[in-house]
Amino acid sequence: MNKSQIPDHSPQKNSGDRNLKAPIKDFEPKIVGFLCNWCSYAGADLAGTSRIKYPPNIRVIRVPCSGRVNPLFVLNCLMNGVDGVLVSGCHIGDCHYSEGNFYARRRFAILKRLLEYIGIDPRRFQMAWVSAAEGERWAKLVGELVEEIKEAGPNEHFGGNR
Amino acid sequence: MNVELRKKAKELLKTKQVEMIIGYQRGPDGISATPVFITREEEAENLIWDVYCVYNLSNYLKDFPGKKIGIIAKECDVRSIIVLLQENQLKRDDIFIIGVECSGVIAEHTLASGKESPGELDFDEKCKACRPSTPRLYDYLVSQKDQKDKGVLPEENPYQDIRKFEAKSIEERFKFWQEEFSRCIRCYACRQICPMCYCPRCVADQTMPTWFSRAPDLEGNLAWNVIRAFHLAGRCIDCGECERACPVGIPLREVNKKIEKDIKELFDYEAGAGVDQKPLLSCFDQNDPEDFIR
Numbered sequence: 231m232n233k234s235q236i237p238d239h240s241p242q243k244n245s246g247d248r249n250l251k252a253p254i255k256d257f258e259p260k261i262v263g264f265l266c267n268w269c270s271y272a273g274a275d276l277a278g279t280s281r282i283k284y285p286p287n288i289r290v291i292r293v294p295c296s297g298r299v300n301p302l303f304v305l306n307c308l309m310n311g312v313d314g315v316l317v318s319g320c321h322i323g324d325c326h327y328s329e330g331n332f333y334a335r336r337r338f339a340i341l342k343r344l345l346e347y348i349g350i351d352p353r354r355f356q357m358a359w360v361s362a363a364e365g366e367r368w369a370k371l372v373g374e375l376v377e378e379i380k381e382a383g384p385n386e387h388f389g390g391n392r
Numbered sequence: 393m394n395v396e397l398r399k400k401a402k403e404l405l406k407t408k409q410v411e412m413i414i415g416y417q418r419g420p421d422g423i424s425a426t427p428v429f430i431t432r433e434e435e436a437e438n439l440i441w442d443v444y445c446v447y448n449l450s451n452y453l454k455d456f457p458g459k460k461i462g463i464i465a466k467e468c469d470v471r472s473i474i475v476l477l478q479e480n481q482l483k484r485d486d487i488f489i490i491g492v493e494c495s496g497v498i499a500e501h502t503l504a505s506g507k508e509s510p511g512e513l514d515f516d517e518k519c520k521a522c523r524p525s526t527p528r529l530y531d532y533l534v535s536q537k538d539q540k541d542k543g544v545l546p547e548e549n550p551y552q553d554i555r556k557f558e559a560k561s562i563e564e565r566f567k568f569w570q571e572e573f574s575r576c577i578r579c580y581a582c583r584q585i586c587p588m589c590y591c592p593r594c595v596a597d598q599t600m601p602t603w604f605s606r607a608p609d610l611e612g613n614l615a616w617n618v619i620r621a622f623h624l625a626g627r628c629i630d631c632g633e634c635e636r637a638c639p640v641g642i643p644l645r646e647v648n649k650k651i652e653k654d655i656k657e658l659f660d661y662e663a664g665a666g667v668d669q670k671p672l673l674s675c676f677d678q679n680d681p682e683d684f685i686r
């Protein structure tokens with residue numbers, strides 16, 4: 231993430247008001263993805279080795295399991311101006327640690343609703359199950375996320391792209 | 393009522409069933425109730441229980457590990473004791489719960505106004521969502537025969553205000569909380585007073601890593617208030633102490649209650665329902681909803 235390459239789209243920092251702004255055409259969202267090592271990371275890797283093209287907006291952070299993801303990781307990203315956060319793990323029943331994704335599912339169901347409640351666009355926090363064999367699906371998912379977060383616009387709630 | 397309470401307290405101290413009793417006494421202003429810790433029989437005469445006994449005393453229980461403690465507790469206080477038992481923060485045998493029947497405590501602003509007898513409107517907001525009741529767990533119950541059930545009626549829909557707020561636009565919602573949280577001075581009174589915020593090192597105090605800004609700026613305040621509420625998910629029993637303690641009047645119960653409502657809808661879970669209940673986030677159901685997952 232070279233800071234000099236990131237255009238500053240935030241004329242009204244901290245305004246929190248989408249309506250005041252003209253649509254931004256060349257906005258390239260920054261997305262952070264927390265991917266579990268055993269499924270989603272391998273799935274993303276497969277997409278890479280299969281040379282499937284998908285938008286480069288996602289920065290991947292490998293975690294042992296979706297159950298390892300602390301809601302603080304998500305908040306920390308959002309507070310630092312990341313436009314969208316994805317937590318991705320194995321499909322239910324496939325977790326390498328049997329139960330990790332069950333816990334993650336509960337935890338993030340609550341966080342997702344809470345963030346929405348305090349006025350953070352729900353598109354900015356997403357969760358997915360992607361298996362090691364789903365390279366295609368991974369690429370498609372990232373494409374969709376990028377489109378959705380483009381629509382949501384840059385995250386300027388907290389000082390925007392710093 | 394107070395007679396029975398004092399008698400029981402004396403008996404407990406005399407027979408050495410407990411080493412100390414945590415209860416309420418009349419405050420120096422002659423109206424309010426303040427916490428009191430008694431160890432001698434004669435001190436039991438100071439004990440009171442009435443609508444002014446707002447505080448949740450269960451927060452003090454953890455300060456006396458290994459001691460036998462008696463505590464005067466109403467329904468909401470008892471539910472916080474239950475959560476602490478679920479989380480192995482207390483030993484059931486170490487505490488003796490003197491349950492009191494409650495039909496609502498008064499709102500703090502009534503106290504401040506110095507009114508002698510509270511009218512119906514002056515009951516605390518939290519009591520409106522609570523069924524005036526007998527605590528669900530106690531070792532001895534002081535029944536409230538002499539006082540008519542003049543308490544507030546349970547609200548038809550306790551989450552009405554939350555739903556109304558949810559229906560607002562996302563911009564409005566952000567603006568509201570931005571304004572509220574911008575007043576936060578990060579005094580952490582909300583944390584100190586909460587019986588469930590017992591972490592030896594709170595995430596707000598950690599520096600390796602620093603999870604969010606420690607300065608009272610928007611990022612830090614928002615992250616703090618979100619994570620505080622999140623850490624209380626399935627544990628907050630709506631005693632309302634955090635909101636009462638907040639010096640700048642942030643409506644913290646409106647965040648707590650949002651989660652309370654969601655976990656009821658999502659997982660049919662109610663905090664502090666019973667000692668055998670598992671903590672919300674240390675268990676799961678195969679069929680937990682996942683319509684939000686792609």
Ligand code: SF4
Pocket residue numbers: 472582585586587588624627628629630631632633634635648
């Ligand atoms: S979060 Fe507030 S209302 Fe909930 S248990 Fe803690 S002090 Fe009581």
Ligand code: SF4
Pocket residue numbers: 583588589590591593594595596619620623624
């Ligand atoms: S806010 Fe969270 S980390 Fe801090 S004391 Fe409360 S539960 Fe513990």
Ligand code: SF4
Pocket residue numbers: 575576577578579580581582583617637638639640641642
């Ligand atoms: S009590 Fe109020 S001002 Fe103090 S940290 Fe909590 S929310 Fe902020």
Ligand code: FES
Pocket residue numbers: 266267268269270294295296297318319320324325326327328330331
């Ligand atoms: S290992 Fe993939 S979700 Fe647990």
